[in-house]
Amino acid sequence: MKFKLIAEISFALLRARLKQTMVAAFGVTFSITMFITLLSFMGGLNDLLDNLILNRTPHIRLFNEISASSIQPIAKSKAYAGAYNFISHVKPKNDLLEIRNSEAIIKALKADPNVRGVAPKNTVPVFYNVGAINLTGVIDGIDVDAENKLFTFQDYVVNGKTMDLKNTPNSIILGIGVAKKMLVQVGDNIQITTSKGTQFPLKVVGFFQSGMDEMDKIQGYVTLSTTQKILGKPASYVTDIQVKLYDMTLAPALAKKYGKLFETDAVDIQTTNSQFKTGSSIRTLISYAVGITLLIVAGFGIYNILNMMIYEKMDSIAILKATGFSGKDVNTIFITIALTIGLVGGALGLVFGFGLSAVIGQIPFNTASLPTVKTYPINYNPKFYLIGAVFSVITTYLAGYFPSRKASKIDPVDIIRGK
Amino acid sequence: MEKKVIEAIGISKSFHDPLTVKVLTDISFSINAGEFVSVVGKSGCGKSTLLYILSTMDTNYEGELLLDGISMTNKKDAELAMVRNEKIGFVFQFHYLLNEFNNLQNVMLPGLKLANLSPKEVEHHAYQKLKILGIEKEALKYPNQLSGGQKQRVAIARALINEPLIIMGDEPTGNLDKKNSDVVFNIFKELAEEYHQSLLIVTHDLDFAAKTHRTITMEDGKIMSHGLSSS
Numbered sequence A: 001m002k003f004k005l006i007a008e009i010s011f012a013l014l015r016a017r018l019k020q021t022m023v024a025a026f027g028v029t030f031s032i033t034m035f036i037t038l039l040s041f042m043g044g045l046n047d048l049l050d051n052l053i054l055n056r057t058p059h060i061r062l063f064n065e066i067s068a069s070s071i072q073p074i075a076k077s078k079a080y081a082g083a084y085n086f087i088s089h090v091k092p093k094n095d096l097l098e099i100r101n102s103e104a105i106i107k108a109l110k111a112d113p114n115v116r117g118v119a120p121k122n123t124v125p126v127f128y129n130v131g132a133i134n135l136t137g138v139i140d141g142i143d144v145d146a147e148n149k150l151f152t153f154q155d156y157v158v159n160g161k162t163m164d165l166k167n168t169p170n171s172i173i174l175g176i177g178v179a180k181k182m183l184v185q186v187g188d189n190i191q192i193t194t195s196k197g198t199q200f201p202l203k204v205v206g207f208f209q210s211g212m213d214e215m216d217k218i219q220g221y222v223t224l225s226t227t228q229k230i231l232g233k234p235a236s237y238v239t240d241i242q243v244k245l246y247d248m249t250l251a252p253a254l255a256k257k258y259g260k261l262f263e264t265d266a267v268d269i270q271t272t273n274s275q276f277k278t279g280s281s282i283r284t285l286i287s288y289a290v291g292i293t294l295l296i297v298a299g300f301g302i303y304n305i306l307n308m309m310i311y312e313k314m315d316s317i318a319i320l321k322a323t324g325f326s327g328k329d330v331n332t333i334f335i336t337i338a339l340t341i342g343l344v345g346g347a348l349g350l351v352f353g354f355g356l357s358a359v360i361g362q363i364p365f366n367t368a369s370l371p372t373v374k375t376y377p378i379n380y381n382p383k384f385y386l387i388g389a390v391f392s393v394i395t396t397y398l399a400g401y402f403p404s405r406k407a408s409k410i411d412p413v414d415i416i417r418g419k
Numbered sequence B: 001m002e003k004k005v006i007e008a009i010g011i012s013k014s015f016h017d018p019l020t021v022k023v024l025t026d027i028s029f030s031i032n033a034g035e036f037v038s039v040v041g042k043s044g045c046g047k048s049t050l051l052y053i054l055s056t057m058d059t060n061y062e063g064e065l066l067l068d069g070i071s072m073t074n075k076k077d078a079e080l081a082m083v084r085n086e087k088i089g090f091v092f093q094f095h096y097l098l099n100e101f102n103n104l105q106n107v108m109l110p111g112l113k114l115a116n117l118s119p120k121e122v123e124h125h126a127y128q129k130l131k132i133l134g135i136e137k138e139a140l141k142y143p144n145q146l147s148g149g150q151k152q153r154v155a156i157a158r159a160l161i162n163e164p165l166i167i168m169g170d171e172p173t174g175n176l177d178k179k180n181s182d183v184v185f186n187i188f189k190e191l192a193e194e195y196h197q198s199l200l201i202v203t204h205d206l207d208f209a210a211k212t213h214r215t216i217t218m219e220d221g222k223i224m225s226h227g228l229s230s231s
C-alpha cells in the first residue's frame, strides 16, 4: 500500500525523463548482454580446451613407477638389526611395470559406488618400421568398449571403426601423424619392433586424430590381448588401470586410498593436469573483469541520470518533504528509479545475451584438429545468468545509493527560500 | 478558554553564515482553533524564517514549539514529517505542483501518504476540495495547463486534503494579481468562517491583513503587536 505510492511517484518521474532513462537502461542492457556472451563463449572455449585433455585423461590412474624397492633384503636380516647399511647402485626389478592381481583390483574398483568405469591399459614403447627407418612410438593396448564408453575413443577415430580393432586380430589404429609419415592406408600391414627386439606385424584398421599433434605422431592403439601377445605375457598382464569417477573432485582423496589399498602408484587428474585449470581460470577471470568493467560504466550512466533528475526535481522533492514525505521516502523513490532501470535493463540484457550467444553458437567453426566441433563452442551455464542478474542489481543499487542519499538530505527550507 | 492549535514559547533563531545574525528574538504567541491570523512586517524582518520554524521544517532554533498541545522540539525528522503530513497544510508563494501528475493527483498525494483512507476515498475528498475552490473542472488537467491563480487554488486544495489543524501560507497571493488575490482571500475567509479552519498567513498586502481576524506585526525579529483587541 505505502510502497505503491512511492512506486507511482518513481514511475511518474521516470516517465517524465523517458529518453534519458532508456539510454541509461540500454547501458545496463548492453553490458549485461556482453557479460553473458563473453562468459558463455569463454566458458564454451574453456570446456572445449579442457575436454581436449580431460576427456582423454582418467580421473585416477593406477600404475607402477619404475623404482628400486625401498626395502632391500639386508634390512630384513635379523643379524644386522639396528645397524646401518649403505647399498650403491640398487637396480629395479624386471617385473615391476605389471600391476599384480589386476583382475581382482578391477573387480574391486567396479564395485566401488564412486567409480563410473574402469579401463585397463598396457603401454608398450615400440618402433614403427618404415623400410630402413625406425620411428619411435607408443602403442596402447586398450579395452575397446571401456575406452569408447569412458574416453569417447570413437570420436577421435577419423578413418575406420573402433569395432574393427576388436574384431580383427592383430590390428592397429594408427595416429594420423604416424600414418602420414609411414605413408600407409587403412588395410595395409605394418611392422613394429619392441624394445626387446621382437618384431610383430599389425594390420591398420583405422586412423585417429586427437587434436594434439605431438600425440598423433607417436601413438597407436591395439587391443589389450594384442599387447599381451607382442610382449609374450599372460592374459592378466596390465600396466595401467584407468578409473573414471562420477565426481571428479573426489579424485585426489580416492587416488590416495586406492594407492594404499592396492599397493600401486596412483595419480589423480588434478595433479597431472593442473596447468589446464590455471589457463581456464585466468580466461574466466578476464571475462569477469571485462564484464564487470562494462557494468561499472553502465552504473555511471545511472548515476548521471539520477543526479540530473534530482537536480531538476529539487522543487518536487522539497514539496514532497514539506507535505509529509520523510527523507527515507525520498530515498526509496530514487533507489526505486535506479533499480527499475537496472532490473529492466538487466533483464533485457539477459535475454539479448542468450540470443547473442545462441547466434555465435551457430557460426561454423571447423578446425582440423577438433573433428567433433562444428560451430563455436558456447556454454549455457545458468550460473552466468544468475551472476549477471545479481551484478546488475548490485551496480544499479550502488549507482543509485549516493544520489538518493543526496536527495533524501535536501532541506526543503533551502529550496523554498531560494524561490 | 479556547483550544490553542499552535503555541510558540520564547523562540529565537540566529544564522551563523557568514556572521552571526539574530533573526528572531524571543517570539511567543499562540493561535486558537478557528482563528484566521495574518503576519505582516517589513521585508527581512523574519516572517518566513518564523513560518518555517512553526511548520517544523526548520528545527534549528531555541525555545519551544507546541502543536495541538504537543511539543515539537527534539522530535525526529521522520516524526516531524508525519506531523506535517497530518496536521499542517502549506501554501507558498510558488505553487510547487508536480508536473508529472494531474491536478487531482497532486491534491491526493499527501492524502495517499497519510493513508488513513482508501485511495478511492482520498480521490473523492480531493475532488470535493477542488470543488470548494471552484476548479473541479480542471481536475484531470496537468498543472502546466493552468493559469497562475488556478495553480495556487490547486495548491490550496492540496493543503486542505488531510483536514489539517492549521493552514500556513507564506505570501500565497504574492504572485497573483489583484483579482486573483481577492479570490484566494475569499477562499481563506470562507474556510475560516464556514469550516472553522485555523489559518496563519504571512502577507505584504495590508488590505488583505486588515480583513483577517487578527494581525501580528513584526519588526526586526520581534513581535511588535499581537493584534488582540485587548492589547
Ligand SMILES: Nc1ncnc2c1ncn2[C@@H]1O[C@H](COP(=O)(O)OP(=O)(O)OP(=O)(O)O)[C@@H](O)[C@H]1O
Binding pocket: A417, B015, B016, B017, B018, B021, B023, B041, B042, B043, B044, B045, B046, B047, B048, B049, B050
Ligand atoms: N540562510 C540564511 N543565512 C543567513 N541569513 C539569512 C538566511 N535566510 C534568511 N536570512 C536573513 O534572515 C532575515 C529574515 O529573513 P526572512 O526571509 O525571514 O524575511 P521575511 O520577513 O520573510 O522577508 P520578505 O518579506 O522579504 O520575505 C533576513 O535579514 C535575511 O537576510
Ligand SMILES: [Mg+2]
Binding pocket: B047, B048, B049, B170
Ligand atoms: Mg519571506
